[in-house]
Amino acid sequence: MSSVTSNANRLSVVPALPQAEPPSLAERVLAALEGMLIQGRLVAGGRERSLIYAGDGAQALCGWPTTVLTRGDGLFFSGLVLPEDRLPLMAHVTEAAEAAGRYRVDYRITHRNGSVRWVSEQGAGRRGDDGVFYTEAQIKDITDEVRARQQLADAELRYRSIFDSGSEGLFQTSMDGLYLAANPALATIYGYSSPAQLIAELRNVGRQLYVDPERRSEFTTRMQADGEVRDFVSAVRRRDGSIVWISESAHSVCDLDGNFLYYEGSVRDVTAQREAESRLRHQATRDQLTGLFNRSSFAERFEESARRAERRGEGLVIAFIDLDNFKVINDSLGHLYGDKLLLAVSHRLSQCLRATDVLARYGGDEFVLMLEAGALDGKLEAVLARVQESIARPILLGEQEVTVTSSIGIAHFPDDARDLPHLLQQADAAMYAAKAAGRARVHRFTPEIGANATARLELEMALRSALERKELSLVYQPRLGRNGELRALEALLRWQSTEFGAISPVRFIPIAEETGLIVPITDFVIEAVASQLDVWRQAGLPCPRIAINCSVQLFRDGQFAERLFGILDRHDLPHRCIELEITETQLMADPKHMISALGSLKARGLTVAVDDFGTGYSSLAYLKSLPIDVIKIDKSFVDGLGPDTEDFLFSRAIISLGHSLGLEVVAEGVETGLQYTLLRELGCDEFQGYRFDRPLVASAIAGKLREMGSSLRWPQACEVV
Structure with missing residues (x-):
């Protein structure tokens, strides 16, 4: 029968292991340092450095273990330094050693994997008891830092290039309107010879620059409310006093704590655009030949005047003016002289009207005049007589002197009609009645004239x-x-x-x-x-x-x-x-x-x-x-x-x-x-x-x-x- 032995009987006493000593403060500091610690000895008259010690960071820094860096003559690490960086490196090290001072130098090494790394060496030099110069230093990898600095430098260079050569004006201003920076394009827009002259002379943007001083206040109000403005269009004075139109876009720049630093933005000269828009507006509202209001503009002004007249309990007079025998002159002398005649008549009409009167060319040789009855003071006949007299003065067309008369038909708002189309129709009918009566006359619209006008239109259609x-x-x-x-x-x-x-x-x-x-x-x-x-x-x-x-x-x-x-x-x-x-x-x-x-x-x-x-x-x-x-x-x-x-x-x-x-x-x-x-x-x-x-x-x-x-x-x- 077999016997079973208890595990307890097999226990033996194991002696206790000695406890590891905790690292010293110096060891902890060294371990916390980034990179590699080295100690080197200057040789060959300070042209070379032999490493007699390399810390544990060697492998991470250059890819080689410490044993490789310190073996033999200890010159292996020097061989990793790019040739063009060796002399500057040794010059710094030697100078510090001879002066028993500190140094810092950045240079490049070739990593074991073939890549080039930027490193920064910071240390001190001394003369040893043996009369040899030594250095103790820390070397760390700064490749990422150098790359970041280079990218930043490139970005700054690009920005400066854009800033200096951009076609748009660029600026930085303080909150109270002082220019902190400006590019040449902005100086050109504002009429200064250089950005420096602009910054030196343009000390108060609101008073010196904007034609309307309130524009600067509106600019800052928008900036404070929204932090930016876009396409802020204003008239500004150039250095010589001439006026141009600009469009500004800007934003506030603040530091990391949110404190305001300055306004930064761009300026475009939009004078040509504004002038083109003005021409388009003029073309849309004015007769192209005479510069007088056209039909649509006249209609807008009639609506405004009609509302005003109704509030005052007053009326308006619409006068339809037609030049007698203009067609004969136009057909005989040609359209060029016909246009000159219309220009002369337009100028004369404009000269004899009052500020409250509205004149438009309605087409061909037809003009329409709107008079405020309240401003006439019962002198309608005198006003229209003055109109006819001004038209009837001789006009020189080339070598030919011609005289034209005018027939005028009038209709009253609101007595004859309340809308412009009917008033014009009635005034036109009255004008034809004036022509039929012998021309160079003024006729007021009557129901009988309206009937005759209808008959004439029917006759024209039949003809x-x-x-x-x-x-x-x-x-x-x-x-x-x-x-x-x-x-x-x-x-x-x-x-x-x-x-x-x-x-x-x-x-x-x-x-x-x-x-x-x-x-x-x-x-x-x-x-x-x-x-x-x-x-x-x-x-x-x-x-x-x-x-x-x-x-x-x-x-x-x-x-x-x-x-x-x-x-x-x-x-x-x-x-x-x-x-x-x-x-x-x-x-x-x-x-x-x-x-x-x-x-x-x-x-x-x-x-x-x-x-x-x-x-x-x-x-x-x-x-x-x-x-x-x-x-x-x-x-x-x-x-x-x-x-x-x-x-x-x-x-x-x-x-x-x-x-x-x-x-x-x-x-x-x-x-x-x-x-x-x-x-x-x-x-x-x-x-x-x-x-x-x-x-x-x-x-x-x-x-x-x-x-x-x-x-x-x-x-x-x-x-x-």
Whole structure:
């Protein structure tokens, strides 16, 4: 049977191990030091250092153990120092050793892994009892520090480069407005030769810099509230006193404890941008030609004035101003002179208005004036008379002196209407009523005028479609010689509207002139006349010359002559069969141009006549130069003709003048035997009027031509049209 031995019987006594001595203070300090501790001996006259001791930090510092660094001649560590750093290192060490002083030097070593490390050596030198120089030092790795310092230096260099060469102004200022730093761009913006001059001279930003001193207060208020400002736009004075616009963006800079240090920010010169914006605003609110308010600006000011007038219990006057015969001048002299005329009128209007008046160009030759009734003090008529007088003064356009009058229509707020569109419509209608009454007048809107304006608009719309509807036709009135022979026919336009019935030319011709419809209408007349002459010729009837009334607008149309001669050539008609009539008033609007235009037409065989002669104040010098063949005494002189009357004297003078210039003289509107007799005795060459025949349709004219036969004497009796 086996026996079991207790573990207790196997216990033996183990002797106690000795306790380790705690490290000394010196050992603890050394252990806490960063890097490697060394002791070295200077050899080779101080050119080399032999390590006789290296601490435990060697492996971490350079990758080599202590035993390697201190073996042999102890020069292994010196070999790790980069060649270009060895001499500076040994110079510092030797100097400290000889002076028994302290030293610190930074240099580079090559780590065992091949990387280059920056180290800092700090220690002291001494002469030993053996007369040899020794050093004891601490060497630690500062690679990360050096790299951080280099990055900081690079950043500072980049910042300084940006600061000094940036196109934007950069600054630092104290809270009370003293410049602490500024770059050259900021000095340039503010007109200083250098940042130093800016800092030295610009001592009070609020008073010296900002045009509005309150801007600095607003700047600091925003900074204190938000810690920054963005795009803070202000007008500032440059050093020479000139004013520029700047946009500032800035923020507060504080230390780590939150204490304010300075404001730092940037400045952009936005003068050009502000000027461009100003031009855009001006273009948006002003008429591009005259600089007056445009429609939208006028409407805004009307709304403001209307609210103010209502609060005061007062009214406003809207005056619509239109230049009489501007279209004639514009078409005759050209748009360049037309624009100069509008500029001159705009300037005159602006000069004669009061501070409370608002003037706008509404388009073309139309101006709108707003007057505060309360400021008029019952002098509306006097104010508008002054406006008309200022416009009517002669204006020199190139070498041509012209005079224009104006027709004005007025409407009252709130009596006539409360909104601007209706007020303008009413004033426009009153203006047309002033023109219809003889021009150069002022008319106030009335319900009757409103009805007439509506009718006129309806008439214009109907006229626009009259050609398509074939509502226009021609009649012809004969012009007879001294012995009753047929000398020519005048083509007269008639309009039989499907909506309004027969419309007098007195009503629709002015509308055609104003709307430009006169051009296609005249083309229609020329085509109709040419077709009719062709019909009469094919019927074997004599084909007299036919006079066609022409607007000056046609002579500004570069294609008019070609269209005219193209029609005649297509019908194989001689050019001499057409006579063009143009009124003296239109002719004298641009005599130089008309001399050229009419001369080219006359050179191709056309006859040219001046209608309504005696009403346009022709210059004799121009009259002598005009390429014309016929002058027609205006009907107004013939109406009052009698022995020893003023009209008799005028008629005699016109006939004498015409004959002296080698022109045929025609009297139009001859209705009585006495008129005919007196004109014949004065030597008038041709006569036209109801005394001889009324305007006739083409078929009636054909009958007269057949009855006339070869005698050429016009039969007196015929149907009336």
